[in-house]
Amino acid sequence: MLPEDNTLPNYNYEAKKILCPMGLEYKKIHACPNDCVLYTNDFAILKVCLTCGLSRFKKKTDRSSGEEEIESLHAKVLWIDEAFSEFGVESRNLRIGLPIDGMNPYWNLSSKHSSWPDLLVHVYLSPLIDDLKMLWDTGVEVFDAYREEKFTMRAMLFCTINDFPAYGNLSGYSVKGHYACPICEENTSYTQLKHGQKTAYTRHRKFLVRSHPYRRLKKAFNGCQEDEIASTPRNGEEVYQRVKNINIVFGKTQKKSTERNIWKKRSIFFNLPYWCKLDVRNCIDVMHVEKNVCDSVIGTLLNIKGKTKDRVKARQDLVDMGIRFELHPQSIRKRTYLRPAFHTLSKKEKKIFCECLHSVKVPQGYSSNVKSLVSMQDLKVNWFKVSRLSCVNATTFACGYS
Structure with a gap:
């Protein structure tokens, strides 16, 4: 991994001989196997946990000394x-x-x-x-x-x-x-979804300033104006x-x-x-929020099975909430039909979207190979094949394009 003329130590023992005299050594601290206490400071001399009564030392096995290392x-x-x-x-x-x-x-x-x-x-x-x-x-x-x-x-x-x-x-x-x-603590706004069986956290517009135009919109949100002020x-x-x-x-x-x-x-x-x-x-950490949101957006746009949020149960919850009437499911001859939403992509549009991701070139180290994530045959993106950081960079570009 390193060039032949490097001056770094080749073995762990040689590295310790350099670091330990400088005061950079590590210290082992025993811990209760049940996570009750650390045997340090006032508990350093104890041999039995005062909470659960378990011995500080494990019985020796063939290849383990029983010490817990932090x-x-x-x-x-x-x-x-x-x-x-x-x-x-x-x-x-x-x-x-x-x-x-x-x-x-x-x-x-x-x-x-x-x-x-x-x-x-x-x-x-x-x-x-x-x-x-x-x-x-x-x-x-x-x-x-x-x-x-x-x-x-x-x-x-x-x-x-x-x-x-x-x-x-x-x-x-x-x-x-x-x-x-x-x-918000006890003032958290939530709705328990009957069909999706999830808790939806609502009324986020209360965090906007009083003069924000989104507060006056009804149809685009929950059918009501938002006059509430967020908790301090x-x-x-x-x-x-x-x-x-x-x-x-x-x-x-x-x-x-x-x-x-x-x-x-x-x-x-x-x-x-x-x-x-x-x-x-x-x-x-913004990375986690960005990654999860991008996964949901891309999964919904491409209608990826198991990833899309636009499903029958979600449409049924819209019926119970009395909003988005144009998206309510329809029953036709014992089959449930879902009307296309404004974000629904046709097969041609999905192909254009995937072709753009398939051909994208990014600077070295910006993300993993985006081309390997895109399946042109199935018209979907396999985010699960990459690490979290690489996925964030790739989905950031994808959402910017969409």
């Missing part, structure tokens, strides 16, 4: 405008964003196993929080090679970047069910007041609480002294 955390360092005056005096202090996502190391989308850079279990974030508190309170002494001087560098975590399910894990908010919007997002202090008294015991053996509460736990990030002062703490 993966190293790699945070992407970003520089942002500083809101804390004392912290901002030193321009070399770090503002850290923590991106979290899953990956499948075996390229098999049907596999039940996946790898996560960060385990989204509350107790496994404890070592990270301890390091972040130390970097905020005291900092570490580092050497600035450019200025040829030593200084105390501090760091703060200003946000996490993740998809929506990970948002729920990190923030402690329940992102499923009727109140899945973390902004809670700041960090308000969220902390709601979750500070939530008592939860972690571990696989613990029974889930039957109490219905949209806030499930107090996020461990509130242990950071500055976390509740941040208005935006958990950010949604």
